[in-house]
Amino acid sequence: MGKENIELGKEPLTLEIAKKLASKTILSINKEALRRVSESRSLVEKKVAENKPVYGINTGFGVNASISIPGKELKKLQVNIIRSHATGFGNPLSAEESRLLLSLRLFTLLNGHTGVSSELCLALKDLYHSEIIPLIPEKGSVGASGDLAPLAHLGLSLIGEGSVFLDGKKIEAKAALKKKGLKPYVLKEKEGLGLINGTQAMLSVGSLALYEALELFFKANKVAALSFEALRGNVDELNPLIHKARKQIGQIESAKDILGQLQGSSLLSKKTKRRFLQDPYSLRCAPQVHGASFDFLNFCKTIVERELNASTDNPLVFSKEGLILSGGNFHGEPLAISFDTAAIAVSEFASISERRLELLLNPHFSGLTPFLAINPGLESGYMGFQYLSASLVNENKVLSSPASVDSIPGNGGIEDHVSMGMTSARKLKQIVYNVKVALVLEAISAAQAITLGKLSHKLGKGTKKTFDLIREEVTPLTGDRIISEDVQKGLIFINKL
Structure with a gap:
């Protein structure tokens, strides 16, 4: 099956399309979008010729906005802002995140409000197809005036400076471009600023994390259903x-x-003996908790999809009206609050999962051996799983503290309120990973309880599929072993679920 062709600038982006853009796909650019770009570029060139002060074109930036830049220095101004703002630090974004960042920045330019040239758009498309991965450090953005630092590192890749990844290896950008038959792009007036003013870094990291968070809702439901089977839960509470x-x-x-x-499960028979008349809340209230998280994750998806299609530059070019207007669309507050909200919502999948894990490991609730061991006392079984799950839930609680309520002013007081949206996105990404591990721990334990209780032939159609997927990766516990290896194998299962 060939790669999907995505035509940028024709239809609105969705979270699902963003996920595809993060993978290796084929991009084309809509002709009408290129026309919009050319029209806004013509207005920029007109303003350049008039030699009147226009922010980002012939002035300094931020607190230096009152300083005029002579015509002969305008292109150097654009290179300088890329170099000076490439202050990122820490681990690089993943290949998926960098690829998505590039394509989202291109899509924003195609809205026709940035004032860049069509040549820049085509150069970004060629960079995407070259499979050169810009090396973009994860730290350095405060989420207002755009994600300046991460986007500046993208700009470096385009102009042949800094480092990139090619075939999994870190090399100089200039050498990578040459290997792929590309030339370093020469920035025109406003194009340096046009590359770095926007929310696309936090948007790329947060979008991919949110996509996974929404998937975890369905996975959490499947794992909870397996725990219902293992604990002989009361299905009346699902009516x-x-x-x-x-x-x-x-x-x-x-x-x-x-x-x-649970359809087809013996639990649906009135003859089946229940463990409790009323189950503990982590079983009985699973729909109430999972569902609340899902509702808020979907709300966050609405905000994110608006931003995927937004023009987030400053200044913005309105060619039909003949105006170039300064504003604050680069401010990441909508995303910062959304990702903080999503972090709280998805954390609850792990929080309630850890409680169901406790039920499975506790003989007073499960009716089975302590920690599902074969020879309790001599063996500790899955005792360590609860420690790991508790540590993940605790970390999630810390990470769920909102970054968006903080603001540290910069740029001489001009940028006196910032969103910290990139921090929100990065926290969400870590929480999502922690939740996946927590669900793995519950699922493996539920499968072990089902094995010990000799219930595998009584499972529902869906729970049997989940049980079988686990058993493809993790064999039943027959004695103490290195259970961290079970966790690693379980991550293969959870990605298939």
């Missing part, structure tokens, strides 16, 4: 009448999903 009575959409969806996984 649609209960959930429709509350009218919360996510809750209704979660209950329906969990109950759907």
Whole structure:
């Protein structure tokens, strides 16, 4: 099956399309979008010829905006802002994140409000197809005036400076461009600023994390259903009448999903003996908790998809009106608050999962051996899983503290309120990973409980599939072993689920 061709500038972007852009795909550029770019570029060139002060074209930046730059220095001005703002530090963004960042910045330029040339857009498209991965450090953005530092590192790759990755190896950008038959791009007036003013770095990291967070809702439901089987849960609490009575959409969806996984299970028989008349909250209220998180993740998706299609530059060029207007669309507050909200929401999948894990490992609740060991006392079984899960939940609690409520002014007081949106995105990314591990721990333990209880032949159609997927990667525990290896194998399972 060939790669999908995505035509940028024709249709609005969605979170699903963003995920595809992060992979290796084929880009084309809509002709109407290029026309918009050319029209806005013509207005920029007109302003350059008039030699009147226009921010970002013939003035300094930030607190230096009152300083006029002579015509012969305008192109150097654009190179200087790329070099001077490439102050990123830390681990590089992943190849997926860097690729998405590049394509999102290109899409923004194609809105026709940045004032760059069509040549710059085509150069970005060629860079994407070259499979050169810009080396973009993850730290350095405060999320206002755009993601200046990360986007500046993208700009370096385009003009043949700094470092990039090619075939998995770090090399100089100039050498990589030459290997791929590309020339370093020569920036025109406003194009340096046009590359770095925007929210595309936090948007690329946060979008991919949010995409995974939404997937984790369905995975959490499947894992919870397996715990229902292992603990002989009371399925009456999944009855649609209960959930429709509350009218919360996510809750209704979660209950329906969990109950759907249990279709064909012996739990649906009235003859089946229950562990409890009323289950502990981590089972009984799973739809209420999972569903609340899902609702807020979907709200965040709405905000993110608006931003995927936004023009986030300063100044913005409006060719039809003949205006170049300074504003603050680069401010990352919508994304910062959204990613902070998503961090809280997705953390709850791990928080309630850890409690179900405790039920599975505790003989007073499971009716099985302590920690699901074969020879308790001599063996500790999956005792260590609860420690790991608790540590992940604790870390998530710390990481869920919102970054968006903080602001550290910069640029001589001109940038006196910032969003810290990149910090929000990076936190969300780590939390999502922690949640995946927590669900792995619950799923492996539920499978072990099902094996010990000799229940595998009584499972529902959906839970049997989940159980079998686990057993493809993790064999039943027959004695103490290095269970961190089970966790690594479980991550293969959770990615398939």
